[in-house]
């Protein structure tokens with residue numbers, strides 16, 4: 001039994017060191033499926049390894065909804081600004097004519113890309129088409145595009161080029177919900193509905209193929225609006241579409257939101273196995289512990305205010321600070337996932353000051369500490385109250401990201417029994433080492449300067465080594 005445990009523990013450790021946690025697939029599939037998951041465990045190819053290493057992403061919601069910005073006729077919409085077309089106070093005809101005002105004269109994609117780079121983003125996701133159906137590229141399959149606006153020009157192409165020039169990978173957001181298309185349906189009640197939706201699916205496939213041909217450097221699609229019965233009751237189509245896209249663009253990354261299986265199960269198939277390349281259900285929420293993500297690659301997307309994606313002139317409620325966002329990024333990295341922060345530019349192509357400030361503040365932190373984020377993953381250590389452990393994937397380097405400095409200044413470092421601490425230093429200033437005080441077998445205190453008032457999370461680099469040394473009995477346990 002003991003031997004078995006040891007074997008299991010070392011197998012687990014090996015997987016952690018490889019930066020790829022074990023996927024807990026069910027022991028056996030009980031439901032036969034043709035359109036379920038096609039892979040067990042995470043993708044291991046270089047494209048996916050790159051996605052996994054980038055960790056911080058920038059989401060951009062930009063479209064016609066930026067023009068009203070959550071307000072119409074002097075009234076304020078309480079919902080998400082990009083949903084204003086569905087508000088009773090907003091006449092749909094008025095919304096559907098907004099494209100005649102789309103003219104972002106201050107749109108400078110090079111500046112967008114520069115500020116994303118300065119924030120430390122490794123990838124970005126842009127809304128090519130949100131639920132309203134308006135296309136930011138001149139699609140030849142509909143007239144409802146930028147080509148019909150006063151701006152006339154493609155928005156997406158120059159954006160892809162500008163971000164790529166900064167070394168930032170681009171992903172295209174694409175909504176399956178399309179309020180503009182006459183054949184789009186939420187459910188199929190009549191043969192006419194079915195015929196219409198079949199035409200709509202062909203339209204979707206054409207648009208996606210068009211995007212891949214126009215923007216061949218993109219790394220993936222970010223699908224949304226796939227929860228309606230019309231879509232989820234055709235698992236075969238989502239499966240075949242995914243395979244079609246990945247065939248014409250090898251390496252393409254597609255999250256779990258696209259897919260349903262033939263029984264209508266979404267994200268996870270009816271046997272509980274993840275479909276797509278990573279778990280895409282973490283929207284405005286994050287897992288709390290490693291067990292929550294079952295070893296799967298995952299990504300969390302987060303708004304700065306409570307629930308606003310597109311530009312909303314009047315932000316209400318709690319607005320996340322850069323320190324809160326940094327902590328979420330750190331937490332996501334520590335749980336082996338990516339963290340994507342959303343921005344909603346104004347209709348003229350500029351960003352509101354609150355967003356610019358957060359990009360800059362996160363960037364200042366990333367400039368010093370980004371090496372703990374990029375290539376970081378789950379450490380395999382018990383979480384401690386001061387913050388989060390992050391392992392540099394495939395190494396013995398562990399970062400302690402201290403988000404909560406205790407009033408004592410003493411940080412408890414509790415390592416697994418197989419691990420020994422060899423050195424501790426500040427990431428910001430590697431010349432300054434911290435002398436660990438041993439307080440137990442594989443357990444230490446690191447004492448921070450009690451005078452120092454940290455304004456942002458401080459990162460400590462631990463060099464560790466695997467050791468088979470056993471407890472020498474120096475630290476006696478209490479008899480109870």
Ligand code: 2OX
Pocket residue numbers: 061080082083224283301309
């Ligand atoms: C929520 C409740 C009911 C119906 C739809 C939603 N919904 C849609 N929530 N979020 C969305 C879209 N996904 C985000 C990534 C944004 O694009 C948002 O508009």
